[in-house]
Amino acid sequence: MVGVGALGFAGAVHAAPGTGSAAPTDFYLPPDPLPDAAPGTILRSEPYALALAVPGQDGQIPANATRIMYLSADTHGRPAAVTGTYLEPTLPWNGPGPRPLVAVAPGTQGQGDQCAPSKGFAELIHYEPPLDLWFSYEVLTAYSLLARGMAVVVTDYHGLGTPAVHDYVNRLAEAHAVLDAIRAAQALTGVVRPSAIFGYSQGGGAAAAAAELQGQYAPELDLRGTYTGAPPADLREVMQGAAISGVVPGQVGGFVPGLLGYVLNGFAADYPEVVPVIDRVTSDAGKAMLHEVANTCIGEMSMRTMLRPATLYTAGGRTMLEVLDANPELNAIVEQQRIGSLAPAAPVLVAGGTNDDAIPYHQVRQLAVDWCSRGATVQLEPTTWLPPLLPSTVVSHQLPYPPSLLAAHNWLSERLAGAPAPSNCAALP
Structure with a gap:
């Protein structure tokens, strides 16, 4: 190092x-x-x-x-x-x-x-x-x-x-x-x-x-x-942006979809009560991504996650908007950041x-x-x-x-x- x-x-x-x-x-x-x-x-x-x-x-x-x-x-x-x-x-x-x-x-x-x-x-x-x-x-x-x-x-x-x-x-x-x-x-x-x-x-x-x-x-x-x-x-608006979701949502992701990992890792640390929710709404690939980006700088995070659709990381391939609308506990934390x-x-x-x-x-x-x-x-x-x-x-x-x-x-x-x-x-x- x-x-x-x-x-x-x-x-x-x-x-x-x-x-x-x-x-x-x-x-x-x-x-x-x-x-x-x-x-x-x-x-x-x-x-x-x-x-x-x-x-x-x-x-x-x-x-x-x-x-x-x-x-x-x-x-x-x-x-x-x-x-x-x-x-x-x-x-x-x-x-x-x-x-x-x-x-x-x-x-x-x-x-x-x-x-x-x-x-x-x-x-x-x-x-x-x-x-x-x-x-x-x-x-x-x-x-x-x-x-x-x-x-x-x-x-x-x-x-x-x-x-x-x-x-x-x-x-x-x-x-x-x-x-x-x-x-x-x-x-x-x-x-x-x-x-x-x-x-x-x-x-x-x-x-x-x-x-x-x-x-x-x-x-x-x-x-x-x-x-x-x-x-x-x-x-809430930023999490749906092109840099995360890409220009063809659900098909090809943006250059920094791993930012979702940074956000959710922070939520899990600050609000332990939503850890089960995060576990429920993330796919196996999403859980692996959260662990992978936790120790990265943004350059490495981008190289590891770029062009992967954000829906790859969610259970059932849902968009982040759908995830937030279906999980009021998580959405409430997002709204607290407004x-x-x-x-x-x-x-x-x-x-x-x-x-x-x-x-x-x-x-x-x-x-x-x-x-x-x-x-x-x-x-x-x-x-x-x-x-x-x-x-x-x-x-x-x-x-x-x-x-x-x-x-x-x-x-x-x-x-x-x-x-x-x-x-x-x-x-x-």
Whole structure:
């Protein structure tokens, strides 16, 4: 295995008082029991060398990195340990006011612990034979923010890196992890900064959930705005999308039908009462797939499951819509993940591609409509220039992301500078 240990660390592990010491090899093993402390409390931290950096006068360029373990809460509000990375830029901040902090909610990495972004920043490219090849693409997001002089904190989410199961697209667990990452960065540095949230795809959903929960869960944060790109706000709709079901449902699947495995594995871990339901609604091939993808990054998951119809994995060859309609217990959990029932306190920029083949645009637009109806300040920016390209391959989902970075960063910079936020709610029915 090509792991972070092979690249070395730029320092020793620093354990929180009362949690005992920890060696670098067991950094991701949480203290047991967890301390009785506030969410965002630092449990453990260590500086480390970024795989993509150059020496500078004040350390690494573009940033000095610290791996952190902090206290958060799972979907049921119970204390949970979450890991992540804090990046202190070595480039100057030229904007008005103090240097801001941006919490990056990562897009889909996978469900295996090796996929945690805090590991990816240290090795950049991960490979374990024969198929486990993964590139930490959120480096692009983080480095583009660091280039502007913004401090960055990137959560690994609940269960990604740590022993718990990563509960993929779980609304509450992801929101808690993102908001508590901001708290943790402030606890680590001792500096309270104006903050913002950035996320695309799975990260867009986590960012959106954090934005609407911030007023209740972390009202003390100076949150100036949130960018949510291609958010899976309605999981029921996303589970029927072309990337999972393919363009000929029941015949040929999309490129990532294994995402169903990530979702159902997370449900089984968080809601043990539905394990018998999941067992009942999955075929033998589905049960094998759930086990197979549980330790994969998204690249390997895609290679193992691509083009297989989602109906291969369900008992009786039913579609996911039919499965959900016939099993109210499972459908209720899916509905709990819906985003849009609360109004974000800070402005939000919502973006999505009108021809996105992974995250249906109409549910992205509906999120903006729902927030507008609740009085939030929302700017909806559809990506209309990209035609449908190779439907079900997620090409039309991935291509809008790089050009969206500039627009999203400009919008965030304006919010952090205190400029009034635009809103086109009046143009939405």
